[in-house]
Amino acid sequence: MSNTATMDAKTMQELLAADGGEIKVPKAGDVIEGTVLTVAKNEVYVDIEGIGLGVVRGRELYDESVRLGQLKAGDTVLAQVLEPENKDGNIELSFRAAGQERVWQTLAERLKAKEIIQTKIIEANKGGLMVELNGVVGFLPVSQLATEHYPRVEEGDKNKILEILKSYVGQTFDVQIITADPQEEKLIVSEKAVGEGALREKMGKLHIGDVVEGEVSGIVDFGIFMKFGEGLEGLVHISELAWSRIEHPKDLYKVSQKVQAQIISIDRDRISLSIKRLLADPWLESIKKYQVGQIVTGKITKVTPYGAFVELDPEISGLVHSVELSAEEGKEPGEIVAVGDEKQFKIISIDPADHRLGLSLRAVIASAPAEAK
Numbered sequence: 001m002s003n004t005a006t007m008d009a010k011t012m013q014e015l016l017a018a019d020g021g022e023i024k025v026p027k028a029g030d031v032i033e034g035t036v037l038t039v040a041k042n043e044v045y046v047d048i049e050g051i052g053l054g055v056v057r058g059r060e061l062y063d064e065s066v067r068l069g070q071l072k073a074g075d076t077v078l079a080q081v082l083e084p085e086n087k088d089g090n091i092e093l094s095f096r097a098a099g100q101e102r103v104w105q106t107l108a109e110r111l112k113a114k115e116i117i118q119t120k121i122i123e124a125n126k127g128g129l130m131v132e133l134n135g136v137v138g139f140l141p142v143s144q145l146a147t148e149h150y151p152r153v154e155e156g157d158k159n160k161i162l163e164i165l166k167s168y169v170g171q172t173f174d175v176q177i178i179t180a181d182p183q184e185e186k187l188i189v190s191e192k193a194v195g196e197g198a199l200r201e202k203m204g205k206l207h208i209g210d211v212v213e214g215e216v217s218g219i220v221d222f223g224i225f226m227k228f229g230e231g232l233e234g235l236v237h238i239s240e241l242a243w244s245r246i247e248h249p250k251d252l253y254k255v256s257q258k259v260q261a262q263i264i265s266i267d268r269d270r271i272s273l274s275i276k277r278l279l280a281d282p283w284l285e286s287i288k289k290y291q292v293g294q295i296v297t298g299k300i301t302k303v304t305p306y307g308a309f310v311e312l313d314p315e316i317s318g319l320v321h322s323v324e325l326s327a328e329e330g331k332e333p334g335e336i337v338a339v340g341d342e343k344q345f346k347i348i349s350i351d352p353a354d355h356r357l358g359l360s361l362r363a364v365i366a367s368a369p370a371e372a373k
Contacts, residue, residue: 152218
């Protein structure tokens, strides 16, 4: 069969000569259409009209859209060129590669159309979820999950995050393709992208300074997430939770707790909120009793390489920079003061806008001999 088919088929050189050299010769990678001539156990011969005879063999026969047992003479098929001319003068073809080409082309079209696709979650890992589209396994990163599925876990515990992600296996999500790269065989989808249009429309109605009411939807070490309005969510950073210093947001808030906050920033799909800006600033009232040059008593609360923090009263703390701790050079702050020490300090600066108060220990020490006279 193979020899007869080869004898009947014109070689590429003969075709070129017959058509005056103007015939378009397929090159490797081209997807071409042909008509099935014969179907054998491990090879299929295809007539490529006006060009020659193609052959598909072995593993290149198998593709989801082509069922070898159902192929028959006369069927029209698509195949990808592997080799424009093999040793027998035939075009070496692949159904498998053509199938992959079609799949990625379809995925690219769905990406361009921003099509919303329903897909089942087949697996989970610490980075996100695995899905399958058109027979290709894709990745849905945690960062691309919609608000209702995003894992809010205290202190970012990766094992707890994985537990939540695993609970989604078997569920169906609506997603959009955001990356379809056949060369890298990379397929990435987003659940968050599905609602971006509606989200932007809702966010377009918001203004910086608006006060919103909602509830705590998640607590992390850097702040709390707050749901409000119609499916909107924002972040209250730990620095915007309270005027006083706090160790962890969980010390002040619980999930589902009702809260009120002010919008302080809107950046694309990110909304930043503040709770403390709706409260009176106790620092501004308390600082009125202090002035530059005043000698005060305070307690060391923290020692760092660049200085020490001092609490003057429950609302007011100041910083003694390392150069203001001692006149002696080369000494580390920890060698001069320790947490819990109570000492006298001189106020050398007050900055109400930034809640900063500068203190000096060396100025008090330097003035002590003169006062003793």
